[in-house]
Every structure is written in C-alpha cells, then in structure tokens.
Amino acid sequence: xxxxxxxxxxxxxxxxxxxxxxxxxxxxxxxxxxxxxxxxxxxxxxxxxxxxxxxxxxxxxxxxxxxxxxxxxxxxxxxxxxxxxxxx
Amino acid sequence: xxxxxxxxxxxxxxxxxxxxxxxxxxxxxxxxxxxxxxxxxxxxxxxxxxxxxxxxxxxxxxxxxxxxxxxxxxxxxxxxxxxxxxxxxxxxxxxxxxxxxxxxxxxxxxxxxxxxxxxxxxxxxxxxxxxxxxxxxxxxxxxxxxxxxxxxxxxxxxxxxxxxxxxxxxxxxxxxxxxxxxxxxxxxxxxxxxxxxxxxxxxxxxxxxxxxxxxxxxxxxxxxxxxxxx
Numbered sequence: 001x002x003x004x005x006x007x008x009x010x011x012x013x014x015x016x017x018x019x020x021x022x023x024x025x026x027x028x029x030x031x032x033x034x035x036x037x038x039x040x041x042x043x044x045x046x047x048x049x050x051x052x053x054x055x056x057x058x059x060x061x062x063x064x065x066x067x068x069x070x071x072x073x074x075x076x077x078x079x080x081x082x083x084x085x086x087x088x
Numbered sequence: 089x090x091x092x093x094x095x096x097x098x099x100x101x102x103x104x105x106x107x108x109x110x111x112x113x114x115x116x117x118x119x120x121x122x123x124x125x126x127x128x129x130x131x132x133x134x135x136x137x138x139x140x141x142x143x144x145x146x147x148x149x150x151x152x153x154x155x156x157x158x159x160x161x162x163x164x165x166x167x168x169x170x171x172x173x174x175x176x177x178x179x180x181x182x183x184x185x186x187x188x189x190x191x192x193x194x195x196x197x198x199x200x201x202x203x204x205x206x207x208x209x210x211x212x213x214x215x216x217x218x219x220x221x222x223x224x225x226x227x228x229x230x231x232x233x234x235x236x237x238x239x240x241x242x243x244x245x246x247x248x249x250x251x252x253x254x255x256x257x258x259x260x261x262x263x264x265x266x267x268x269x270x271x272x273x274x275x276x277x278x279x280x281x282x283x284x285x286x287x288x289x290x291x292x293x294x295x296x297x298x299x300x301x302x303x304x305x306x307x308x309x310x311x312x313x314x315x316x317x318x
Contacts, residue, residue, distance in 0.1 A: 018308070021308070022300075022303060022304040022307050022308065023300070023304070025307075050311075053311050053314070053315045053318050054307060054308070054311045056314075056318040057307060057310050057311040057314050057318065058279055058307060060256065060260065060314070060318065061260070061275070061279035061280050061310070062279060062280075062282060064257070064260060064280060066159065066160075066163035066166075066280070067162075067163065067166065068159065069158055069159055069162045069176075069179070070172055070176065072176070073162065073172070073175070073176035073179060074158070076176065076180065077154070077158065077176075077179055077180055077183065078154075080180055080183070080184065081150075081151065081154055081183065081187075084184070084187055085147045085150065085151070
C-alpha cells in the first residue's frame with residue numbers, strides 16, 4: 001500500500017500530460033517529470049497515442065524536405081536580380 | 089608601410105578570395121580583442137564574408153547569397169502563404185529588400201536569421217493583405233491539392249508508398265495552412281525549417297517562452313489534423 005501511494009503521487013493525469021507533451025517529445029523536461037509522464041503513458045492508451053502521433057508529426061515535419069522553386073518563379077527572380085545588378 | 093596582399097588595415101576584414109576549389113582564403117589583420125575567423129580552404133565561403141564582399145561592391149557575392157537561399161526563402165513563403173503564386177511574389181520581394189538593406193547589415197545576427205526575418209515579414213504581410221481581399225472573393229481560392237499533382241520527386245518509392253506520401257504531404261500542407269497565423273510562423277520556422285527556439289525568437293521578435301508556447305499549441309493543432317494519416 002505504501003508503494004501504491006508513492007506510485008500514484010509519482011504519476012500525472014491526462015490534462016497535465018497534454019501540457020507537457022510537446023516538451024516531452026523534445027526531450028526538454030526534467031528527469032523527474034519525464035518519469036511521471038512515462039508512468040502515466042504506460043497506463044493510458046489515449047495519452048500513449050497522443051505522444052506517439054505527436055512524435056510522428058514532428059518527425060514528419062522535420063524530414064519533409066520542401067519543394068523546389070518552380071522554374072517560372074526561379075527565372076523571374078533571376079531576371080530581377082540581373083536587372084538590379086546591371087543597373088547598380 | 090606596405091600591407092600584405094589581402095589586408096586592408098588593422099581591425100578591418102579584407103574582401104576574401106576564393107581558391108580554385110571554391111574554398112575561402114582570407115588574410116586578416118585584427119586587433120587582439122576582436123574575434124578571428126579562421127579560413128579553411130575547400131569549405132564554402134561563409135555567409136557573413138559574402139555580405140562583406142557585397143558591402144565592398146562585389147555583387148557576384150550577392151548572386152551567391154541568392155543561389156544559397158532561394159529555395160529556403162521560397163519554402164518559408166510557400167508554407168506561410170499556401171500557394172505557389174504568392175510564394176513566388178514573396179520570394180522576389182524578399183530578395184529586393186535584402187538588396188536594398190544589405191549595405192546596412194551590421195552583423196548583429198547571422199545573415200540567415202536576418203534573411204528569414206525579412207522573408208517571414210514579407211510573407212505575413214502578404215498573408216494579412218490577402219485575408220482582407222478574400223473576404224470579398226472566396227471563390228478565387230484554388231484547392232491546395234491541385235498544386236501538388238506534378239510535384240512528387242522521384243524517390244524510388246512504390247506507387248502505393250508514393251501515394252501515401254503524397255497524401256500525407258497534402259494533409260501537412262492543408263494542416264499548416266489552417267494553423268492560426270501566430271502558430272503557423274513558429275511551426276514553419278521551427279519544425280519545417282529546423283531552426284532553434286532561440287533563432288525563431290530572434291526572427292519573430294518573440295521571447296523564447298512565447299516561441300515554446302506557440303510551438304506547443306501549433307504542434308498539438310497540427311497533430312490533430314494529421315492524426316489519421318500518420
């Protein structure tokens with residue numbers, strides 16, 4: 001019972017987890033908070049899903065390599081640059 | 089007394105030269121209390137050195153800066169504005185402003201932080217202007233998916249993987265576009281352009297805690313939009 005009491009105190013609720021989730025994914029929370037969040041995630045499917053999908057969202061954003069400049073926009077830009085430098 | 093070639097005087101940084109392999113060779117004469125940039129032949133010329141060259145009238149250095157950052161600026165503009173036409177306009181405006189103000193660049197921040205700030209401001213100004221006109225012309229908007237049809241790089245994926253990737257990309261574009269403006273800029277710079285919280289705070293002139301707070305809300309909103317596609 002003593003252990004159970006400690007365990008309950010050492011975890012957090014769903015609202016709290018959502019507040020910390022982004023920093024947790026970034027690895028920017030203290031070890032104490034990380035442990036509390038971990039304990040909660042292990043027993044809450046909803047929050048486990050939130051953290052997992054948040055990690056994937058951030059990961060996907062980071063690997064998204066962007067797009068090339070369309071040819072027309074590229075040519076227009078360089079025409080402008082040439083005009084600028086020619087007149088400067 | 090004759091100065092060695094490449095030195096323009098104590099405390100000044102002489103315009104550098106580029107060796108045959110494109111590496112930078114700088115000869116510097118700086119007082120003891122100033123920092124010294126070490127030249128490494130074979131490495132690209134640092135941005136700040138290119139800026140100095142532009143300030144000394146070497147305009148080919150400006151072309152190099154445009155070459156370096158054209159794609160980055162376009163992507164920031166595209167993410168903030170959500171379509172190719174506006175992004176192309178913002179790209180032009182950004183480099184026109186850079187050209188105009190680069191003589192006054194004082195090296196208080198890195199060049200790219202300064203450049204991204206200009207690109208972000210130009211894009212957000214355009215976005216706000218567009219929002220005002222959209223109120224009276226809602227049917228002028230083009231569905232985002234139309235822009236993506238010819239946009240997939242050849243990555244060696246199976247057609248199914250490519251389809252999934254395209255779908256996710258489409259959703260990401262839509263999700264970013266639906267973010268409130270104050271979260272959008274932070275998410276674009278931090279997550280899509282990979283800048284640090286400190287850099288984003290300088291670009292957007294926000295405190296680091298404000299950046300973190302907006303990033304928090306922005307990411308949760310983005311996740312909400314993408315959750316079925318991840």
